[in-house]
Amino acid sequence: MASVEKVFEALASAHRRRILAYLSKTDMTAGEIGERFAGIMSQPAISKHLSVLEHAGVVWRQKRGMNVHYGLNEDALSGTLVHFLAEVCPVGRPLKRESAAAARRKRVALGEPEAEVPETARLARKKS
Amino acid sequence: MASVEKVFEALASAHRRRILAYLSKTDMTAGEIGERFAGIMSQPAISKHLSVLEHAGVVWRQKRGMNVHYGLNEDALSGTLVHFLAEVCPVGRPLKRESAAAARRKRVALGEPEAEVPETARLARKKS
DNA sequence: TGCCTAATTAACTTTGGAGTTATATCGTTA
DNA sequence: TAACGATATAACTCCAAAGTTAATTAGGCA
Structure with missing residues (x-):
């Protein structure tokens, strides 16, 4: 699957878009993100969403000790969307x-x- | 479902993005679009895709006599994506x-x- | 070593999107 | 009015995404 495909598939989920928005100001650990969305979805569900976002290239992932940090990858996100708009497809x-x-x-x-x-x-x- | 939701759901399908691309230079009838994608998908499938795109607001629809014309709605498309980028980035x-x-x-x-x-x-x- | 915490993976169920064929609708034309 | 051509809708099937809980992996520390 091409990268653009993955990006649009990643953005297709409202939950994933909310996660992206939550990462827009700073990077966070999986636990912090899970805390924010507690009651909305389980922690494994969030882990899977983060995996989708990472494989689409719109977030980066970095293990630091016991925690895993995630952060927005603005270049890939805006790059893909702007490219799409320019080409329409x-x-x-x-x-x-x-x-x-x-x-x-x-x-x-x-x-x-x-x-x-x-x-x-x-x-x-x-x-x- | 809010408009942004619909737009991203519409863009989630590669087939729909290809239809958008096919509409990028001129509007066309459902039949012309169906002809282009014959062998890839059936006519009812295309009709449904066009419906999704229309309800998301990224294409307009106009009945002219026996035919139905569809055309790209660039304002809605780029407006939504740019808004999303501004919000997330x-x-x-x-x-x-x-x-x-x-x-x-x-x-x-x-x-x-x-x-x-x-x-x-x-x-x-x-x-x- | 053994336990605790963080995060992911496994195994499963459920739901909805996408496709199909068949049928209905609607405008045109003989 | 009947027949035809262009789209849309109905009524299904199928598959993959998304969620759940339970188990597993991996780091930190007594």
Whole structure:
């Protein structure tokens, strides 16, 4: 599974996103995190979430004595999301080419000029 | 379920991210999308994915005659992700990271070997 | 060594997402 | 109105994620 896949899978869980938020100001031990979410989920559950986050690369993990410290890995997180936004989709480059070709075909079929249509104009036209 | 929840759930599926990519340059009918992914998934499956994407607000939907058109809703998509980054990553950092990510993307576009996610900082810093 | 604490792994159950085929809905057209 | 083409919904099956408790590993210390 590619890294981007893992990141989005990791972010798919609200519990994991809360853990990330909890790590946003400082790194913490698994125990401290478990304490914060006591009553919401068991400690093994948190351990598994942390494992998912680590394997996705959005947190780092460091054993120090008896404790295990976890911390946010901002580079991987914002890097992946910004990259995704720029590309709209990680594996999307070939698809984007197809999409562009389809757009061209449509414009020709409608008799529009060849010039690129500014995306902003198209987007501004539409309401969600 | 809050909007952010829905967006991340929508993005959790690789198939849905591919659909988003396919919509990145122009809007299309459900049929056109279904054609593109024929053999990968059935038409009802695509219909369900489109429904998920629409309810998350990342695509718009418009019925025109017999067809149903879908299109990317970039504002909702980037808005949610940027908001999430701002919330999780310490203040001030995201924009700097963005700029760094843009620089990396440019290098990749110029033919540098594929470095999917910039993990260099993390890997250099941490290793247990 | 033997015990205590921290964290992970094992083994299991439950739930929901994703896919399938079949059917219904809705607009168009003969 | 009947028939057709484009999408959506129904009614399932299947599998993997997420949770639980119990057992295991590993560090620190008497």
